[in-house]
Amino acid sequence: MKGGSVQVSMKLEMKDSPGQLVAAIKPISEVGGNIIAVIHQREPDSDTDILDVQIVLELPEGRLEKLKILLQEQGVHIQRIGEERLLYTRTVIMIGHLMHTDLSDTVDQIDSTGFAEVSELSMSMPAIKERSSSRITIKSVSKDDMASALAILRRVAKQKSLLLVEPLEDIG
């Protein structure tokens, strides 16, 4: 439920030989990272034995320097590191008549902002007339964007008479 992971995109250059891609990926898991996408960029008419790979990954904050060192030790050359994107995650719980009040509209109000999105939704479905409960995980680009997204949810919850249970932010 804590924020503070970093999204990084890296352009890596390595020898086009067996085991090299694995050598590049291994350090990522060693620093607790999570690979979001791997894109091969083999030039079609290239006759070199160099392989370009673009990797998008998510890292716990403060691990990037360690990853760079580990990659270099594996003989992987980092051509470029993309703009870091802070990925804030917060989980809220919403209680009420979620289906009757158009849950997809509630989700859309976050998704349509462009700076935040609902990344996960778990729901309980009790008897039809009873209030249901849902756990909604939101991701945003920055801390301020998360505050804006939560403000939107607060407003929507009020409009639709839903109970919004927010997380207690980290103190200190």
Next chain:
Amino acid sequence: MMRVALIGMGSVGRGVAETLAKKDLGIIITGIADSRGGCMDRNGIDIPAVLSAKKNGNSCGTSGITALDVIRKAEYDLLIEVTPTNALSGEPAIGYIKTALARKKHVVTSNKGPIALASKELRTLAQENNVALRYEATVAGAIPIMHTLEHGLAGNEIIGLYGVLNGTCNYILTRMADEGLTYEQALMEAREMGYAEADPTYDVQGIDAAIKLVILANTIWDNGVTLENVDRTGIDLLTADALRLAEEEGCTIRLIAEAIPRKNILRVSPRIIEKNHPLVVEGTLNALTLETDLAKEITLIGRGAGSIETASAILGDILFIRDRYVQRT
């Protein structure tokens, strides 16, 4: 020898009387009154006799003597005001406290109403008369939060505070989380245990916690906030499923009172909180985290209610006043 008058003989008043009778602190009670009567004796009232009269369903004194009579006429240095809280008007306690302060008597109270509604006026009156007004027992029962703020953390800037200030709500939420009970089942159990009133509105809708938050905010920041300024949500609409959904993430739900003046936050609401967070306490316990510039975070945990537990907070105030103001003999 210090002389005190005691107004209110409910569970807190009896706890105070019992404690004063049991501990040899050099304090005598020279006046006692409850809603049905009162008594005065400048040489000290026989407390065990009064307590046993109360136990047998009798008044603590003569029906002709009212609380105001005792406050106006008894010979005492300090008034202990422990009558039931009236959150709307604060009366008759505000009148009691004013009368005593105007007589240049120190006042110690456990009553949230007067402090939440009229703290500025009462503190000014105390100052003008060069006496003390203390109210440690109004917030978080036995936890010495006021003393901590005033003395232990003197010189610190208090940046924010977060608290579990209502034992009834915390009990209900603990039981919902631990046993998968519905809100209604947990409330019923809390009633059977004597933790919830027949009408639980005041507790479960966060009013009690909000009043305590108002008292803390005014004490710390002197910002004049009132109950109406608190953004308040209760626990009565929470579901067992919601607790389970939180549990799946290593979290639970607690009613948190929160004040962060810089962010303009003054709020009581159920919150998702990690289970290993220091504010996640079990059952009827209370907890309070202060965030300060020098000490950083300080968390206090303890009993938020109970006759003797509340008497502990009241006694702390009395002895503080004795040592600071009243000559020791």
